[in-house]
Amino acid sequence: MHEIVPGLLHAPGYLSRAEQEELVANLREAVKTAPLFTPRMPRTGKEFSVRMTNCGPLGWVSDAKGGYRYQSTHPDTGALWPAIPALALRAWHDLSPYKHLPEACLVNFYDAAARMGLHQDRDEQDFDAPVVSLSLGDTCLFRIGGTQRKAPTRSFKLQSGDVMMLSGPARLAFHGVDRIMAASSTLLPQGGRLNLTLRRVSSAAPASP
Ligand code: SIN
Ligand code: MN
Numbered sequence: 417m418h419e420i421v422p423g424l425l426h427a428p429g430y431l432s433r434a435e436q437e438e439l440v441a442n443l444r445e446a447v448k449t450a451p452l453f454t455p456r457m458p459r460t461g462k463e464f465s466v467r468m469t470n471c472g473p474l475g476w477v478s479d480a481k482g483g484y485r486y487q488s489t490h491p492d493t494g495a496l497w498p499a500i501p502a503l504a505l506r507a508w509h510d511l512s513p514y515k516h517l518p519e520a521c522l523v524n525f526y527d528a529a530a531r532m533g534l535h536q537d538r539d540e541q542d543f544d545a546p547v548v549s550l551s552l553g554d555t556c557l558f559r560i561g562g563t564q565r566k567a568p569t570r571s572f573k574l575q576s577g578d579v580m581m582l583s584g585p586a587r588l589a590f591h592g593v594d595r596i597m598a599a600s601s602t603l604l605p606q607g608g609r610l611n612l613t614l615r616r617v618s619s620a621a622p623a624s625p
Contacts, residue, residue: 421560422585424589426580430579431577433577437603443523445498446469446498450471451490452469453492454468458478466524466532467525469497471497471500471521473519475497476539507614508548512545516620519617520615522613522615524610526609526610526611527596534592549612550612550614551580552611554576554599554601556573556593556594556596556611557572558592558593561591562590
């Protein structure tokens with residue numbers, strides 16, 4: 417495992433090819449009940465270039481009216497989200513020192529033209545919990561900066577089977593996906609990249625005595 421910047425841990429090739437295929441099969445099942453949807457920016461309603469879905473008790477959604485938020489139901493179907501795949505939970509157990517389980521597993525699908533602008537993950541209550549990310553399919557160029565938008569950034573590649581964790585000083589670092597390297601992986605027959613991010617949403621602070 418490499419520490420690319422303090423708090424950003426990268427484990428290349430964490431998932432074997434067979435495990436990557438299992439996870440893709442799990443996600444194919446998941447999208448039968450929780451189809452990919454196109455989120456929209458708060459206020460402007462501009463569409464994201466990625467499509468998304470979620471697994472777990474909570475899912476991250478965004479639209480013009482309600483903005484960024486977590487909710488227990490799919491924004492189009494109103495159904496509860498499917499369960500988080502076991503291999504994704506294993507990654508959380510292997511990497512995260514946090515004492516509670518993740519509540520959300522955001523699934524982003526990038527086609528060759530999709531990208532994600534620099535942003536912070538800050539819709540969760542307890543930033544002591546890390547964000548654990550799994551990459552499947554085409555390689556991407558991932559960008560990481562500091563906790564201020566204007567801080568210097570650096571980029572590195574995330575490949576199919578890699579796991580990464582944003583924790584400690586990198587938990588609130590600005591990050592994004594600059595581009596997808598089309599046809600760099602054979603995992604997804606139609607190409608593209610899937611990214612799963614596991615997040616603990618509620619603080620689960622013990623009730624005071
Ligand atoms: C995200 O920040 O939500 C996704 C990051 C990634 O696709 O690697
Ligand atoms: Mn993010």
